[in-house]
Amino acid sequence: MNQNPFKVFALVVLALGLVAAPIFAHHSAAMYDTSKKITLEGVVKELAWTNPHVVLTIIANAKDGQPAQTWSLETTSPGNLTRLGWTKRTFKAGDKVKVLVSPLRNGKPGAWFVSGVLLDTGKEVVGGLPTVEPDDDEPDHKK
Amino acid sequence: MSSTFAGEIRAGCSRRVRCAAANLLGWVFVGLAVFPAASRSHAQQAPEAINPPPTAKDWTELAKLPDWSGIWFPDLADQRRQVAGNPPPWTEAAAAQVRELVQQERAGHPKLIFSGCLPESMPAWMLVSHNAMEILFTPGRVTLLGESDSNRLRRIYTDGRKHPEDPDLTFHGHSIAHWEGDVLVVDTVGIRPQTFIAVSEAVGLPNNGDLHVVERIHLAGPNTLHDELEITAPHLLTRPWKTTRIFYRQRQRKFDIVEGICLEASFTEAKDKYGNAILVPVPHDEEGIKITPSPK
Structure with missing residues (x-):
């Protein structure tokens, strides 16, 4: 048997019916390699609009001989995403998307969502935390 | 009033034995009189703390504080x-x-x-x-x-x-x-x-x-x-x-602050056998990673 090891892994995952989605209490994003940015293209399966972290699940297209794969893309909370202009309907099942993500260091199909484009409309969506500035011209405190 | 009554008992004695008995009786009365008073006095020193209802003035005073709204x-x-x-x-x-x-x-x-x-x-x-x-x-x-x-x-x-x-x-x-x-x-x-x-x-x-x-x-x-x-x-x-x-x-x-139930993502929506909308725990692996079903 001269099986592609990735294919075997994919079959095992499919057989188990499971993929890993990173999710937990609020946590450091250091499990993601933020020095890396990769692009995935595929179809939205679900936007889990939940605290403490929202998770966008997409089925990435087969590419470079790899089979289609389910990816879980984590970002911040519904509250903080609302401030960036998201709603629970920003992504819906079936939407074609292209996303820029920082992958998990452990090689599992999970990543930190950086930004994305809804391919049917061209709408761009950015993840993360809102940046806030004082509007009272206060100098940085010196303490 | 009770201690005055005890004093009258003591003052009214004329013989030493009777006086001793009267004195004893008098002190019993004093004791009976003083003990509840002591209890009351103790209660006055440490009354049970309450949160009094705020007055109109209390609410008005708040307006003098700096504005920390938003x-x-x-x-x-x-x-x-x-x-x-x-x-x-x-x-x-x-x-x-x-x-x-x-x-x-x-x-x-x-x-x-x-x-x-x-x-x-x-x-x-x-x-x-x-x-x-x-x-x-x-x-x-x-x-x-x-x-x-x-x-x-x-x-x-x-x-x-x-x-x-x-x-x-x-x-x-x-x-x-x-x-x-x-x-x-x-x-x-x-x-x-x-x-x-x-x-x-x-x-x-x-x-x-x-x-x-x-x-x-x-x-x-x-x-x-x-x-x-x-x-x-x-x-x-x-x-x-x-x-x-x-x-x-x-x-x-x-x-505006929104609800942030931290355990929310540890549960997923489901229906029970009666069709009720319920939340059921989702499994996590040993690293706390949520396990979600793969697409069919």
């Missing part, structure tokens, strides 16, 4: 600058553990110090939060309500009460405060030893007990709030740590 969002860049420029004065033993945690995070294996959806607690909430809060003034109270952690809450009493002598230890401690001009001076004790003094969501150590936090909270500009903290943690820090955290006021409604 939503306050932390300056995250300044949190990092503070930690870099003014780190906690860790004990030698603590510093070694902190170095290890920093290495772990840099290696991509961050310790999940706020795992299990326990609250960030005091003082980590004020130090490293990425989330918004609002501040409510009511008579005798200042209340801090934060987003995330199943909604954070600090009750700060401004009604002049003292700390309990032996407070139950809690995640946010027992806070009392008074106003010094426009500065709210908050004193917090009774914090659980397990709460973290944190410099990030992956680097922090349990305070290990006897934690005391004093905060001077005040407007530093029209829309800038400073929380000047002095953290005394004798089992973790070599000296009290003074550090300031900055929050910026947001008035856009998109900043």
Whole structure:
């Protein structure tokens, strides 16, 4: 048997019916390699609009001989995403998307969502935390 | 009245034996009279504390306080600058553990110090939060309500009460405060030893007990709030740590605090056999990673 090891892994995952989605209490994003940015293209399966972290699940297209794969893309909370202009309907099942993500260091199909484009409309969506500035011209405190 | 009656019994005696008996009887009356009085006097010294209904004047007085309305969002860049420029004065033993945690995070294996959806607690909430809060003034109270952690809450009493002598230890401690001009001076004790003094969501150590936090909270500009903290943690820090955290006021409604039930994502929507909408736990692997079913 001269099986592609990735294919075997994919079959095992499919057989188990499971993929890993990173999710937990609020946590450091250091499990993601933020020095890396990769692009995935595929179809939205679900936007889990939940605290403490929202998770966008997409089925990435087969590419470079790899089979289609389910990816879980984590970002911040519904509250903080609302401030960036998201709603629970920003992504819906079936939407074609292209996303820029920082992958998990452990090689599992999970990543930190950086930004994305809804391919049917061209709408761009950015993840993360809102940046806030004082509007009272206060100098940085010196303490 | 009873003791007067006892005195009359004693005054009315004419023979030594009768007098002795009368005296005894008299003192019994005195005792009967005094004992309930003593009980009443004790009750007067330590009446059961109540929260009196606020008066119209109490509500009016609130209008004289500085305006802290709106939503306050932390300056995250300044949190990092503070930690870099003014780190906690860790004990030698603590510093070694902190170095290890920093290495772990840099290696991509961050310790999940706020795992299990326990609250960030005091003082980590004020130090490293990425989330918004609002501040409510009511008579005798200042209340801090934060987003995330199943909604954070600090009750700060401004009604002049003292700390309990032996407070139950809690995640946010027992806070009392008074106003010094426009500065709210908050004193917090009774914090659980397990709460973290944190410099990030992956680097922090349990305070290990006897934690005391004093905060001077005040407007530093029209829309800038400073929380000047002095953290005394004798089992973790070599000296009290003074550090300031900055929050910026947001008035856009998109900043309104939303519900943040931390365990929400640990459950998924389902239907029971009767068709009721229910939540069921989702499995997690040993690293706390949620396991979701793959597409059909």
